[in-house]
Amino acid sequence: MTIRLHRRNILGLVAACVFSLAASSTAFAAGTSADFVRTLAGRLVSIINSNASPGQAKSEVNPLLQQAIDFDNIAKFCLGRYWNVATPDQRTEYLGLFHQALTNAIMDKLGSYRGVRVKVTGTETLQQGAEGVSFILSRPQQPDAQMQLIVRKDGDSYKVVDLIGEGVSLRLTQSKDYNSFIARNGGKVENLIRAMKNQVAHHDDPAN
């Protein structure tokens, strides 16, 4: 199948957010959004390019994801109009599953980014208090990728709310995935939750 998404597709983006979503276990210092992204990228690159085993690298990255990403904000956006019809229990369950699913997607791609370099190229102010930080992702023997992290102020620091790679928004694409799935499965959030449970369980099954 010649999927004509040119050089990268959306999962490349999922993978790419690895570079933007991790940090060390220490809190991020106050500063500009560009500083935040530089710090994130720098810490993550040092983990990926270290000699740590895949398991060890994941254990180092995982707590950082929780600190750097606004999971709940992204999850709510991804559910779209179905967020309003979900019950409180469904929302809670969905948020937990989304958290795991996104973390798994990022972790799965960690190894393929050895030798990566990140160069911040600019920032811009967006709507609703968001800021876009553009950067170039360079991997050995791969074309450079133009990326943009969308961040929002969170106390003294920032949190990631979206990643745009080659013009494709990670959260918008994920939202289309979920909304289409729900629409084609009776319009019920519980069916999405069931599918996400299977997805997470399938991922955690060592036999897979």
Place this chain on the structure above:
Amino acid sequence: MTAESQQPGQEGAIRPATARHTGRMALRGCLVACGLLALSACADPKPTDPEALAEYEEAHDPYESLNRKMYGLTTTVDKYTTRPVAKAYVWAVPRPVRQAFGNMIQTMNEPVVFFNDVGAGKPRRAGDSFARWVINMTAGLGGFIDVAKYAGFPHHDNDAGLTLATWGISSGPYLFLPMMGPSSLRDGIGYGLDQGLSPWNYVPRGYGLVTFNWAYNMLGIINGRADHLNDLDQLQRDALDPYATIRSAYQQQRKALADSIKNDHRATVPAWYN
């Protein structure tokens, strides 16, 4: 009796070449019209719920049912043909060699990019793609080494679908083309135009060139598929509705590419020239 001496409308008359050409064009026009009519008959009914209707309009996918069938067919064929071949290719061919093939394929397509840059009214981009072609075909040993990138002329995408977009032509309905992947009415037409813009299709046919063309096209398919092996595998594994995920990513990316071309206002001559 020559064709030119025949009277149009005569029984069994051999019409002049221009008339034959016009006839073929009319026939093609009729076929396209019939195709569009058949396609319109496959359109899905619009939802009545306002929110669902908004999503339907946003997706630009009135032929979703048909497209999903094409997607299913394509992924099945891919699973048993292209993907295994691409995996074997990755196993057998070292990465630097694959990279060189990718460079060659990209360089061979550079004339198409050039003509589309001209069509989009972007002389600086056209200059870049022309320079890329010249540099890579010579210093890059027939395109196998992307020397132009290091000389300050990185690759940029362009095709006739994007050129039409810069002219203000909307994408039209989303289409999933069998064995080709995501597209749209505009981009599908653009793909046909790109075949006409490729100078390789005008080289006189000889046995060697036919062989080269086949090898080039097959290599392009396999190399392109190999580049996305892991990404597409992960997409199939992680997406709950891979069809909708691909559709959204494709539409966003095409819009971003068209916007980047429209917004490229760089000067035509390099800064050092002034």
